[in-house]
Amino acid sequence: MNKQKVCLVSLGCPKNLVDAEVMLGHLPPDRFTITNEELEADILIINTCAFIQDAQEESIDTILEATRFKEHGRCRLLIVTGCLPQRYQQQLAEQLPEVDLFLGTGDAARIVEQIDAWQQAGRQRCCIGAPDSLYDHDTPRLQASPFYSAYVKIAEGCSNHCSYCIIPQLRGALRSRSCASIVTEVRQRVAAGVREVNLIAQDITAYGRDRTDGARLEDLLRELVQIDELRWLRLLYAYPDGISDELIELMATHDKICPYLDLPLQHVADDLLRAMNRRIDRAGIDRLVKRLRDRVPQLTLRTSFIVGFPGETAEHFQQLLAFVEQGQFDRVGVFRYSREEGTAAALLDNQIPEREKKKRQNKLMKAQSRVSFRKHQALRGQQIAVLVEGYSEETDLLLQGRAISQAPDIDGLVYITAGQANVGDIVPLQISDTTEYDLIGEIVEAEADQP
Known part of the structure; x- marks a missing residue:
């Protein structure tokens, strides 16, 4: 056949x-x-x-x-x-x-x-069946990402019920995998050559809340960092009110946990945060950022914001713009509010015209690009760990990779102008130049896989 x-x-x-x-x-x-x-x-x-x-x-x-x-x-x-x-x-x-x-x-x-x-x-x-599936370590899976980097989904669905979000209807309520299943899968991936594991879920800080065995993200991380050949463990999509002091301490003390956190905030105006059904206010955001920066000074913080949420006034937007201009976040994604049928926010009054949403999005992104440029300029002359991904898409005369501060697919790249390494190596690189989103530098040692 x-x-x-x-x-x-x-x-x-x-x-x-x-x-x-x-x-x-x-x-x-x-x-x-x-x-x-x-x-x-x-x-x-x-x-x-x-x-x-x-x-x-x-x-x-x-x-x-x-x-x-x-x-x-x-x-x-x-x-x-x-x-x-x-x-x-x-x-x-x-x-x-x-x-x-x-x-x-x-x-x-x-x-x-x-x-x-x-x-x-x-x-x-x-x-179309019910959205109630949950894969585990025994589930057949063909890795589509590069051999050295893999995503591991630790939970499916979401029970946060943010007012703008359709995900619970598409993916169902929170369903966490067992800690043992996740650890087994990560061991399997690492044995197959994976160096970087990206833990993902709609909200990784909610991991275990639906289980009766006491599973927690902090305990899961303690087991994962013991896997010898695992080099980078990255945490993506963390709900702000789930960041415990214990989690921050783990990030500060374990080199394998990348000093990188994707922390979607969505806004900083208190009344909009309440309307979004987010469980944090501006004071809580400020306290959280300070806790993170104080304990993990080298931390790369990424967030996302929604502009044009129903009732967002010019004053609300100015609060958000001023917050971004303070430069507290290294990476920012900006989304225009999308009025999704079936969500609570779709029924709210004072919907914002699309033209105004685009205007606010552009203004916020320009402000963040200035912040990103300043932050990258400050990195010149420093050494960072870089995961080599192969020849540059721009020219086969250069290697390219990602710094420990760059998540796959959503952040920028590192262009390597001197030095040799194999794909999948983690090498020390000295930064010589920067752009708003990318870094440029040279491998400073011939030996690969330095921490």
Whole structure:
């Protein structure tokens, strides 16, 4: 039997990428081969995001582009999975007859079963299950990220119920994996050559709250840092009120835990934070940042803000702008509020015009770019640890990598102008120049893998 070629395009966040990897892991190699070329694929899978309007539009555009491969390529089966069909299954089935199979956020492990069912039925199928799945260390998974870096999802779903967010409806309530399962998976990844593990969840600080075995993030980290060959352990998506003194102390005392924290704040105006159903106020934010900076001075702090939330006045925005200009955060992402059907915030009065949202977004990003440039300039002459990722996309005369202060895919890069190292090595680098988002420097020692 000829093997069918499968191409999977995953959109959105790393949590979505893990779902895609699980899906690929369930494809038996005696029946399927994986290709990165859409034109060569017999089966094309689009794993979608539907978090905000921009993500939905990107998903739809990608699906429509994929339909061309049914017309002009080898594709005979077009599958759309993930958040978009979980949310809009009926509408998508009606409006996209070119799509053969729809699967939801909890259906990755059912991919082969559903492919077989479609091939028998020969017509469009919409098979959206409840968003209640949770993979573990035994779940088949084909790593799509580079061999030296992996994402490990420690929990699925969310129970925070922020008023602007649709995630609980798409992903379900918080479901934490056991500590033993996570430690086993990380050991497996490290044994396969992974040097950097990125722990992800909708809110990693909520890890264990739903369990009855006393699992906590702090205890999980104590076990993970004992894994010998693990070099970098990065914490992504931490809810502000879940940052304990114990967690800060762990970051301060264990070299394997990257001095990096992704800490989404969303705003700093107290009345907007209450309207967003965030469990922190401006005074709490200031105290938290001070606690972090005092105990972990070298910490890289990343956050995200929403502009144009209903009722955001010019004064509210000025508070946010002034906060960003203080330079307390090294990295900032800015999102325009997206009025999502089914969320509490969609029913609020005083919705902000889109034009004003874009204006505020641009202004805030420009302010942060000035902050980023100043912070990077201050790094000149310093030595940092850099994970080498290969030749630069700009020129094969330079190596590129990421500093310990740069998370994969969302932060900048390091361009290496002198010195040699292998892909996956962690090397000391002296910074010679900077831009707003990238660093430039030279490897200062021939020996790789210095802490």
